[in-house]
Amino acid sequence: MGDDYPTLFRSEQMSLMQFLIPTEVAHDTVAELGELGNVQFMDLNPAVNPFQRSFVGEIRRTEEMARRVRFFESQIQKEKDVVPIRPLYDSAPLVTVGPSAAHNIDELDVTLAEHETRLVQMNDSYKTLSERTRELVEARHVLRETAVFFDKAETQQTDIRTSFDDSSAPLLQHDDREQQYLSTAQFDLEFVAGTIDRTRISTFERVLWRVLRGNLYMNHTDITEPFVDPATGTETRKNVFIIFAHGDALLAKIRKVAESMGATLYPIDANADKRSDSLREVTARLEDLETVLYNTGVNRRSELLRIGENLARWQDVVRKEKAIYETMNLFNYDVRRKTLVAEGWVPTRDLAMIHMALRHATEESGTSVVPILQELSTSKTPPTFTRTNKFTEGFQTIMDAYGIATYQEVNPGLFAIITFPFLFAVMFGDIGHGLIIFFAALYMIFQEKKWARQELDEILGQFFYGRYIILLMGVFSVYTGLMYNDIFSKSLHIWHSGWDFPESDGVSYAVSNGHIYPFGIDPGWHGADNGLVFTNSYKMKMSIVLGVIHMTFALCLQLPNHIKFKRPLDIYANFIPQMIFLHSIFGYLVVCILYKWSIDWSTRDTEPPSLLNMLIAMILSPGKVDAAAQLYPGQSFIQVVLLLLAMICVPWMLCMKPYFQWKEMQMIQGQGYVGLGHRNGGPRESTDEVLENEEEGNGRAIVEEMEEEHEHHDFSEVVIHQIIHTIEFCLGCISHTASYLRLWALSLAHAQLSEVLWSMTIEKFLGLSGIFGTIALVMVVVFWFLATVFILCIMEGLSAFLHALRLHWVEANSKHYQGEGYSFTPLSFAKLDEKE
């Protein structure tokens, strides 16, 4: 396989590279590599506490900046009128590399701090002012209502308090006024006024009545407008109350009770003049407060608008900086030489790009020292990296969900591009439904560029991610729809049908006219009473045939793996017996199915035998084939041979591999090698370069020394592993073959559902005539279309998707897939926002 181009067949070849980066260039180099997105850095300080790492200070600063940015974002989101945030692709970038970088970051830090203090200050003052406004509004209400009370009281007691008729008498001197008060002391009821929650007013009254034994006069009215709490937005309704009582002790009790019930008391003067003065004062202060509040609001909004202009830019910078410093924390700080040592996995194909990126970073930062790149040899398993494009990405993801492929094993995602939509279509087969999902996928693909930028919600996002999968599913569904001859539960008559139905009053039996319908199921079966009998038999046999072929294909994928990883023993001990076992029973069944179909049974004297009974009899009573139920001459002999072949395969699988591995272990021990934690029993590979590096003190891959994997080659483990493998395969053969019958089951369900929908809706309304009939027909067609889309396409589609996926994951992958790799997660700024 040419190495010129990457292929989806295996994961990419990876190299472990060691970077020696001078400290001055470190930040810019990591930024450049992050933009490239091709290096997965390894942690060289695993034993170090995260709080003791070298760049903790920078990370703390970036975290502080990130917190401020998050605060701004939450403040903007809370605004009722939307504050526009300038999107990232529209903002001018902030330069974070090069000689001006440090200055820019410091400036950003200061700007963020300033914005935050201003915003917090404005928020606080807004809150205080709102509270003050509320109090003043209450006071105004109290003043107004108590004026009413006093007027009422006046009118009621005019005959007693004659000297009160003109309470605004201005010419009384201080002494006289006091005397006036004293003289009317017996009638002077001092009062307490305030506001209280409407819900509490009755309790308040009752408590006061009990406490003061009725020695009070209370009056209260509703305040019509509710008070809205600015922070939470809840409304509270309050009442104004005024309580007249006599004596200091009583008044004190009233005040205590009022405070305990959560009422607010306001000092109201008995004098009407003073009250009107207070009222004017309160109104004036209220107006001032309103103006100040309005101005603060306007200022806050302009501040938020300014922040909104830059917010996306700041978020981007802060996120990148944090990622850069976290990565730099993974490096080993070689103080002696003022360089940072980093190790990372890089796809071998991209080495040239990395070199260029490093040189570019040095040029940007203005120094002349280029970071050094060295390849390290290691026996650690590299990560699995499969290079995908927007088309293959979806298919690779659904196969990766089962398990990441082991490094450089055959990638089932490549074949799933076609087999997955095909198996889906076998379960979905309907031309009309296939066209619906095809056009839905086409629409999403045309909207690709626009939708990729938007934040799609979860469900739509999932469908959009799999748009190419859905596209292929639609295409194959149209093909299988043609095969099943099913379009919205009707069939097409494109070619001559092979069945002629004679006119008959009762039951009409079709007569074959010799034509074979060339492409698909004959439309003569559509609507026949025994149509299902035929299609069921056809679909069941088709499922078995397709299943055995799919499993054989998956089994054959073992071969490239065994060849690549130099395991010839596995070919003879695993692959060959597995093939023989599978085919001596189920391959034979497939051949019999095809053979039985190809015989004209009308020319034979025997009845066509049931293949299921034949298979059961082959296993339960080998060698005995009833002459009347014979499929072909010599059958009993061949079946016995096949059965014996299958039976030999079981001990073959169980014993061959353990035996050879045991012999190998004996040989190694016999030659005197002592186990030093080696993986394959071979000597440690040391190239000249590595030894040189060891002399200079750079050492081998630092990470490798710290994580030594000890694989115990216990013989018992090998035997157990092989037993499990054999049992799993043999039992799996039978159960997986039967599992493919779901291809039949789901396509039957789909066809029946489609037919029922048609016959229960449109068919019933087709015969109606007249204007009402037409309107009803139109409505029923709309209903039928909606039910088709939601039930048949979406629900059945998801179901078939799931089952096709299961077939790939369990039935196919278990034949060849190891799936023990870990995926390649490079430092990539483009993927940062995906992670969040």
Add this chain to the structure above:
Amino acid sequence: MASVIPVIFILAIVLGLMACGYLFVPKGPQQTTIRTAIMLTLASCYLMWMITYMAQLHPLITPYRATKAGESL
């Protein structure tokens, strides 16, 4: 006139198309993907057609329906 010959004939055509697909896809980063896709599509579509065709070569049952007068097929 129902025979297995068309099956074998179409098989030969499909094998030929698969060979063309293997040989004539231009080299490039997507060569393996396109080759695999073409070959697998041809193979799976042929399989399904073959099974459907062979199932109807010598059918063991004939369709019947209890027709009511005037009902469309």
